[in-house]
Amino acid sequence: MRAIIIGAGRGSRLMPLTRDVPKCFAEVGGRRILDWALAALREAGIEDIAFIGGYCIDAVKRDYPELTFRENDNWPNNNILQSLMYARDLMSDGFICSYADILYRPRWVRALLASPHPIALACDSAWRLRYQHRSEHPEDDAEKVAVDGDRVLALNRTMSSDAAAGEYIGVARFNASAARAFIASFDAAKARDDGGPYKGAKSFAKAYLIDHFQQLLDEGHTLNAVLADGGYMEIDTQQDYELARKDWQEMR
Secondary structure, eight states: OOOEEEOOOOOOOGTTTTTOOOOOEETTHHHHHHHHHHHHHHHHOOOEEEEEBBBBBBHHHHOOTTSSEETTGGGGGHHHHHHGGGGGGOOTEEEEEEEEEEEEEEEHHHHHOOOOSSSSEEETTTTTHHHTTTSSSSSGOEEEEEETTTEEEESSSSOOGGGGSEEEEEEEEEEEHHHHHHHHHHHHHHHHHOOBBBBBBBSSSSOHHHHHHHHHHHOOOOOOOEEEOOOOOEEEEEEEHHHHHHHHHHHH
């Protein structure tokens, strides 16, 4: 199975760290964020890894020539969902997709690979603990997941924290049939696009991946959560970065 890391954006909230390099080059515990992701994937047995770049993609190509690259050349005008689809030609045999601005342990990848379900989402059930000191990124902005057992009922930012069983950490696994369904659903949504809002996003062009996950649910597809506690940190703001530098090694 192939992994696809989505890392086209600039990460402006991490300035000045991202003035001349992509966000995933920020260092935590002596390693770049990207290095932690690559290690998690490889330790779980995944060696075929692609990177979708945009901002400062040449730096990633220079330092990681072993990766397969796809370039989102319109990254200032789109978002994570559109960015992922620049690698649609790499999805046919099934894939794992991962945000590029997160730290996570190999056990998350192993759990996704072990899931028997067509679409499995890694979800942190201890997510609210991480928001206790995140004043720059409050719970209202979490990609929250409601479940029945492990079946996902809804995935959005607007549900109440009390209704959420966990937070989607940004790593998901699709088997081959689910990958085909995902692409077909995306193409149908794109054909319907009238420039207006799309699920929780202002437009289809600016949609997040979780917006299309909700679209899949609305179409009747089944998504399942792999729920576990911790072993994950998001780095979205300068405050997140400082927290990660202090806490990530300790979390090991």
